[in-house]
Amino acid sequence: MAPKSDPDLRRTIRWPLALTRGGMLAEQVVRAWWPLWSVAFVGLSFLMLGVQDLVAVEWVWAAGALLTVMALWSIVRGVRLFSWPSREDAILRLDRSLKGNPIQAATDSPAIGAGDPASMAVWQAHQKRMRARLVGAKPVEPDLRVAKADPYALRLTAVLALAVAFLFGSFVRVQSVTTMGAGGPDLMQGPSWEGWMIPPSYTRLPTVYLNDITSGTLDAPEGSQISLRMYGEVGSLSVTQDLTGNPAPAGKNVDTAQDITISQAGTLSIEGPGGRAWQVAMIPDTTPIIERTGEIEVAYDGAAQIPFSVRDDFDVVGGKALISLDLDAVDRRYGRAREPEVRDVIDVPLPLPISGNRSEFSEALGGNFSLHPWANLPVRLELSIEDARGQIARTLPEPIALPGRRFFDPMAAAIIEQRQALLWNRENAGDIAQTIRAISNRPDDVFRKKVPHQRLLKVLRELETLASLGLNDEQQAEIAQSLWDLALELEEGDLKDALERLQRAQERLQEAMKNGASDQEIAELMQELREATDDYMRQLSQQQKQDQDPSQGEPQNSVEMSQDDLQRMMDRIQELMEQGRMAEAAEALQQLQEMMENMQVTQGEGGQSPGEQAMDQLSETLRDQQELSDEAFRDLQEQFNPGSRPQGQPQPGDQQGQGEPDDQQPGQGQNSERGEGAGQGQEGLEQNLADRQRALREELNRQRRNLPGQGTEAGEQSAQSLDDADRAMDGAEQALRDGDMSEAIDKQSEAMEALRDGMRSLGEAMAEQRQQQQGQQGFAEGGTPSDQRDPLGRAQNGTDGHSDTDQNMLPGEEDLRRADELSDEIRRRLGEVERPDIERGYLDRLLDRF
Template identity: 35%
Template sequence: MTQTPQNMKGNSFAGRLGRARVATLAVMMLERGWPLVLPLLVVISLFVSLSWLGVFRILPELARFGLLGLFLISTLGALYPLRFYRQPTPAEIDRRIETASELPHTPVLVQTDRPSGEAGAFAQALWREHQRRMAEKLADVGSDLPHTRVPERDPWALRAAAALLLVVAFAFSQSPFGGRIADAFRPGTVFDSIPPRIDAWVTPPAYTGKAPLFLTADASGREATPFTVPQGSEVSLRVTGGAGDETLSFTDSSGKTHEIPLQNAPGTTQQPASAATTSAGSAPRQFAGKLDADGVLSLGSGGSELRKWTFSITPDEPPTIRFLGEPKRAGNGALELNYEILDDYGAASAKAEFELADPQPTDAHPLYKAPELPLSLPRRGGDGKVRLSRDLTGHPWAGSTVRLTLTATDDAGQEARSETRTFALPERPFANPLARAVVEQRRILSLDANRKPHVLDLIDAITLRPEDTITDVAAYLGLMAGRTKLKLAQSDDQLRAVADYFWEMALAIEDGALSTAEKRLRQAQEALKQALQNGASDEEIDRLMKELRQAMNDFLREFAERAQRDPNMARQQMPQGAQELRQKDLERLMDQIENLAKSGNRDQAEQLLSQLQDMMNNLQAGRQQQPGQNGQSEMRQQMDKLGDIMRRQQEMMNETFRLDQMQRGDQQGDEFGDWQDGMSDQFQQFQDGQQGEGQQGRQGQQGQHGQQGQGQQGQGMTPDELADALKQLQQGQGQLQKDLQGLTRSLEGLGIQPGQGFGEAGDAMGQAEGALGDGDGNRAVGQQGRALEALRRGAQDMMKQMQQAMEGDEGNGGPNGRQQGANRDPLGRPQGTTGPDFGNSVKVPDEIDVQRARQILDAIRKRLGNALSPELEKRYLERLLEMR
């Protein structure tokens, strides 16, 4: 019974001791081997870290070989300490166990030791008893932790830095820019990059209206042909592939060079391209910068130049603005300005600056600032001339002498100023004495609020005997209410409210409800004009046109009611021989404005709206028409002769073309001749309608139809008959040239210098006569067309000279030296009695122009709606739709 436990106890003791010896062996091996292996592990970790960071991929071949050699030498040096490693012996292991377990008298050594010499039975029993007692002390035998003494050798813990670098490199190796261990042993890694793809373009400023310029590779190397771009253009360059070390620099004409930074993602700072460590074939690199001076743009990589472009910068010139005439009063009392704004890309804004010319008291307290008058801008591509009419009669400065300066600013912030003109700001004339007095009081109060007591005294003087001076009780009550408001007013806002009340009261006394309708009409016209200039939508144009029509109807209704109440006014507005103002004329004109605006031809719509404003101004002003004098009658006769010459030249060109086509045997000439006949009919009807002589128009039409009949009958002409017809046309062409010479002499006798167009027309008629004599109908038609065009130019020049002569003779007939309504109907149109209209009075685009504009707009919108279109192209198309 006692042996079994002892055997079991012995077996348990032996197992514990064996495990302790194995653990102690591992601890001693780690203590002796770790300091010797650690340098080798540090060298290996550094090599792997540099590989994962991609250092070997970007190093040149020589540097890569040098770094590999350094690591090889470091590895051999790290292997040398391993030769000093010594394996622990069993005695050293037992001694380490006894030391770790703090066992006295070497109980572990006793278990394997033997007595020396020959021992008897008693000695053997005594030794076994000693071993048993020592074994009882080994119940808690064990090992301890290793003590490598590495901190003593590395007090700065540099080994931890190598481990940290290894962890960071491993994380970086998972990115697109990370490297691999094999990169250190792969030759030519730096030359394995993808050949770079370079995309470069220049985007001009949006206000220039110019399309982006793409810099092609073929044109990049030609320094003799620089790219011409506007000042402030933005150059963009994108590099895909390549080595990743590209740099972009710009050298100006003075030799100064500066680098263009690399454009990073939003939220990151910009850095030079030389600091980028992207690998070959990685994400694209994009550069962006502005071009403000002539110079050369160069793209380099690794010390070599990849591309370069030479640029010639077109400077943005400052705008210029000047008066084209003195500021003057329009027929309806509005301020009319004629000015010119010139800028290379169009001005962005313009305004008029007013200041009082008469010195004001030092202690004056004005209630209102100078009038604010934003100026209309000329359309892009035009001649820069603008005529602006703006009603400032409601401003307190109206009637005062002011100094006016025009200013214009372009999109680059450059400003220009015109010369200063001094004139009297137009004011509204009031026929009612009470209205004039109220306006004068309002003006005194507005210019100096300190004169409030003086204005109260004036009102008291006016209302001293109201039964003798004021016939309208409502006007008296309104004036007394205004006096009470003025007496109680203390602040500037209250005083301005009183001044506005005085103005409305004066309008009510003078015109009743007409002034309100007139104000609504002007507001509707101005709102529609601003919408056309700002590119409003079709829905907005519909709404504004409805408001304009309603305001026009209200104004005409009130105007007609006032004319019925005042017979003198009716006779003044409708003199004998004037054309009647009809509602359908205005409706037709507004329909044309709306159709042009919706079709995209907003420039022409704006011109028609300006003409509508002129018509209403003329109607409001009540321009009188005076009977023509003898000189004017002679001018009208000469105009009639010119119209007859143009008609005959048109008919002769049609007949020449018809005979030429018959001579060639071309049956298509009949169709073209029919078209020419239709156009001739329309031309003759237009002339007859302008002249107001229906009988002459019918005779002209019969003459044309007669020629058409001759042409149709002449389809069966023999060659001899065709030759006789051409000879007759030659004689007619010569007579027409003589008639033109006689007209030129007559004009010189009236003091009108014939323009260059009449001379060109005479030369073309002579050449047409010679071509007809040679039987060359084709050349004759061309010369006749040139003569007809030159006649039209000469007619326009003659009309201008006649108008200037009439205005000079009748300079005392109206304000500003202009006769009120001379040769005009109430809508401002030329009367039919002044001769034919040569096409320069109202310019309405042909239907073919409107259709072409609509087709262009549809094509742009279709292209813009394509989702696959590039972004740059979409931006350019959007700017085309916004251009005015």
């Protein structure tokens, strides 16, 4: 079949034929030798990845022997399967790939008709057409697939291993295997070694290459790791060291790879050709130090700041404060005579700097423990800090009184004391109920308002009911929270309440000075006076901001004092008492008392503006609505608990001003009146309340006609809120006429809330009007901007109430601390989702200003 005698045909198919034969050769090589190059790829990938440096030399020799056996088997197999492709086979494959087998047709001769010219013409035309097809002949592609011979795809695994070696390995590592065989280059050059000293990551120190350290000393932080690698004949190099603190094994360590963790100073030496020795000086990682510093600061609401300082050679990673009850120091009388209920130790994480250096800093642990059962009781405070190495330092347990809110109102303080007794042990519930009933026996003497008394009676009945059955955890917590809320309501009052607390603190201090009290008692009373003074100043400032017209001058008969002046006077009083100069201290205290009384806000002469008149009228309406709601609540209580109305108050159905006949004895006629005419009396009272509610609603409508601030956004909001109050009053009136007291009280509460919103919006509208009038009307008669002062005697600028700029405006440390406290409190309240949306929006606006 070979076209040897046809040079034209040979030239036409030379290159396609050669390439086809080459493809056939490739097929034979791949099918016969794929196991060989797979074994070679696996061995090369292991060497490039440095596996030989991570295992013992015996494993390297074993792996090498196995790979050698597999390679020999692959060679034998390849020799047996390989056959050289012949030219005839290549021509046959190429001819089969073409249509009509043109090569065979071009080289054939006719079997019959050789002497017939017509037949020969046809034959020649056929050969010409076949030769034309050979011009476009292409080589046949080889079939290199060996899937049938390699069903487990071992060859692909070998290729993948080689690809990984190329990505993560290096040809340089292949050379290390030569040191393991006889006659390798390292053997001829002699043994060698490498080493690194790697400090702990938290030290942020660099890794040291030991081959570059020619001196005999090496400084290493505690916990550093020394990594050594020996090359060459095994046993030619050995390592001796005493850095780990463990007894050194007998003999020399001849492992080719060693890792040593430094735990003490000592010597490290590599013995053998090219060896070296170092005297390692360990830099110890000292235990951190934490100390309590400064005095514990407690704000008026019980928020405490417990300062501390931390020092470490490196950074600290965390800390906590543990607060445990100091039972031996607790006064075990009264409500704490029983054993306390088991409670967990208070565990609070210590604040750390968000950024910057944590090796030395001072911080303050902030928290409010007022609600905790141990508030204001003796506890032990222990602070601990931990560094990056895991070393923990602790302070000695420090006896302190757990900071908490102090209550100055006598009734509030008594309620808090009983609340603490309930949390101390729930078995005190019966005694607590008796105590509360005793101290509230005459409510007119201890309660300034009627609603707190009613709330206390409600809590008292619930406590008496549960005391006989036994309180569970949820009931105990619920009653404790109710007592806390009631105490806060009694404690946090208006300016008059703050002044009463201040006067009471002054009187207690005067009495202690007369009776020769101890230094500790004097210090406690002075602290109480400071807190009461701060509360009074805060209430006084808020009251003046609400009542004083910025266009008016300084209030008459007022005394100008700054906060620093007050502090200096109280410091002077305490210093005189500590020196035993009680007469001078009493005189200074009297002067302070007179000054504080003269700092009350006084109204100047002259008429009120329309806005102020509207605010006063709305305030009066709100008070009347509150009183009306209180009467409705008492009436509702009388329906479900007859006789619960305090003695001296009118009974349902009684007309105001009417009493018992003089000749009627107690108990006579009362039952018959209530039995026969209770329904009529009750109905008459409800109709009376409904009539008063209607009159109050009509008065509100009259006030709404000429409200200031119309046309402004705040004015429109005020009008809308008062409209809501009108609808709520209408609903309350209808409920009263229907005898539905619960619905009436709910509607009255809605009316009061709407009135408060309307007054708040009206105040904002008035402020906007004053700002628009600045620069147009000038200053109102009665004073100049420089004459205007706030309760602390600071000058105000213009009519907007801002402080004048002719004084130092930089905030002091106390101002910054107070600003932080206010900001934290606003954020806390803003995070309480149960608060109304209106209040949360107001807090959000406040936070923007901070």
